[in-house]
Amino acid sequence: MDIYKRIEIVCRNIPYGKAATYGQIALLCGKPRNARQVGYALSRGRLGEEIPAHRIVNARGILSGAASFDVYDLQKRLLEAEGVEVRDTEDGWQVDLKKDGWNHTLEDALRFREIFEEKGI
């Protein structure tokens, strides 16, 4: 399914020091209802090691995929290493999307659409 190729491209382009949501990635893939597939693609490292999977959090900013990393607190530490503040809440580790969320532009969305078009995916 080429949605996974799209997911990989978008994830590779999340800016350093920013966090993106599953729904946001799905939207940029042109598949707004496929947020679950974003999580599936990232789980168990299906897209490879060089994908910045640690920058993906859920709509509330919770690091809902932290358990899938090799080390229990790896996602948290990778984010902190990029200057992203990670709070410890009763619902789990959480980032402030207002402050550290990726505010992608319309141009970003159009650019991805072009790339998908070029690659025929």
Added chain:
DNA sequence: GCACTGACGCGGG
């Protein structure tokens, strides 16, 4: 084909 699952998200109360 069927049923169930999951790193999800939204709308209504």
Added chain:
DNA sequence: TCCCGCGCCAGTG
């Protein structure tokens, strides 16, 4: 605002 229910859809057995 905070829960909760429901919709979503590709994988898997």
